[in-house]
Amino acid sequence: MMTSKTAIRCDICVIGGGSGGLSVAAGASQMGASVTLIEKGEMGGDCLNYGCVPSKALIAAGKHAYAMSSGAEFGISPQTPEVNFERVNDHVHEVIAEIAPIDSQERFEGLGVTVIREHAQFAGPQTVETDSHVIHARRIVVATGSHPFAPPIEGLTETPYFTNETLFSNRTLPDHLIIIGGGPIGMEMAQAHRRLGASVTVIEATRILSKDDPQLSAIAIQAMEEEGVTLLEQTSVEKIEKSPDGGVVVSVSGSSGNEKISGSHLLVAAGRRPSTAGLNLDAAGIEATPRGITVDAQLRTSNKKVFAIGDVAGGHQFTHVAGYHAGIVIRNALFRRGSKVDLSAVPWVTYLDPELANVGLTEAQAREQYGNKVKTLTWPLKENDRAQAERKTQGLAKAVLLNNGRILGAGIVAPHAGELIQPWILAIQQKMKIGAMATYIAPYPTLGEISKRTAGSYYTPLLFSARTRFLVKALSRFG
Secondary structure (H helix, E strand, O other): OOOOOEEEEEEEEEEOOOHHHHHHHHHHHHOOOOEEEEOOOOOOHHHHHOOHHHHHHHHHHHHHHHHHOOOHHHOOOOOOOOOOHHHHHHHHHHHHHHHHHHHOHHHHHHOOOEEEOOOOEEEEOOEEEOOOEEEEEEEEEEOOOEEEOOOOOEOHHHOOOEOHHHHOOOOOOOOEEEEEOOOHHHHHHHHHHHHOOOEEEEEOOOOOOOOOOHHHHHHHHHHHHHOOOEEEOOOEEEEEEEOOOOOEEEEEEEOOEEEEEEEOEEEEOOOEEEOOOOOOHHHHOOOEEOOEEOOOOOOEOOOOOEEEOHHHHOOOOOHHHHHHHHHHHHHHHHHOOOOOOOOOOOEEEEOOOOEEEEEEOOHHHHHHHHHHHEEEEEEEHHHOHHHHHOOOOOOEEEEEEEOOOEEEEEEEEEOOHHHHOHHHHHHHHOOOEHHHHHHOOOOOOOOOHHHHHHHHOOOHHHHOOHHHHHHHHHHHOOO
């Protein structure tokens, strides 16, 4: 005998309990809207459980291990760290557990949100079904995120491998970790595992860190090579086999010819795909492509009662973008503001050592749009006194601007670059010119001075020109 499903009517139904969906649910509920949140997996989504949080916790452990072996310049005898990888894994999950209550079902129910822990699919333009409920909502928000992409490589499906969704359950330090993919996830995990004692090889079909300015990424790449990470660019993976000892053999083809690389473990970090399967989008008249759900500038789908945010909407796959999307949707769904997405000042950070941070246009993107109207400014970290004191001088700041001083983009490779990039985010968002960055007072000695010095170099040709010297001499005649 079939039991009838419980009907719910609400202002907003959110599908997906990751960063973006939780932000919509919390904000809308606290503003007085009735909210239903549906999440079939872990509350907190990818960022908390498989992405940002565990990866940064692992990176932090790697930094501590590396610090023990790199103190000679300070007069401190280097020590080879004894790494208990099971305890490292405990640390990663302890960090997740500390943050988890913020994203928990109990917290959101305490905010007045109805939370359903089941699979959701559309049953009509404004109707969502789960196993036990039928939800009729005035507005619906799809925030289902993305999932790891497994490339069509011969032998991959027959060979055990990690993705970011399974890597942080591993409690055994790899002897040799082979990573397919030289993007942010692959590179971050490469350095972290190398510092914890594993041999690491990264295989990338194109250019490593291809979305970053090559002038900046080259510095981070050099640092990783100096630490012993093997990096193979312009190299394709032809075949993957399980080795007799339980490891993996990867056959590759590159500029140096064909070779086989043997490893103990394999991590596939070859990109992500939006999670739309099983949503029955057609029932709601929602258009989508392999890149994600199609949205307009207000994040509305082809069904104007339904919004899509975060990774599932295509574009930038960052937690902070999902959070930004959430704010746009709350304004549009609750207040009918007609707010539009502006991605001109979206930052992204790769958490290597040194970190690599960017915002706005890279030099290549700017020149493609503006041609010879583009000017670049750079300042090396080695000319920063704080960097010298801390023996961290591998780095560079770079600003991309129009000849009239309007800032188009900026990039920094340096320790804490994710923090250092933030004034540039504000400058681009507020459409400031370079003078605003050149004239603020920076505390001394700080790494942040690198931004002021970079901006100040815009005026160097004028300030120390023959014309300026002539003017100074001319004015001196008047006493």
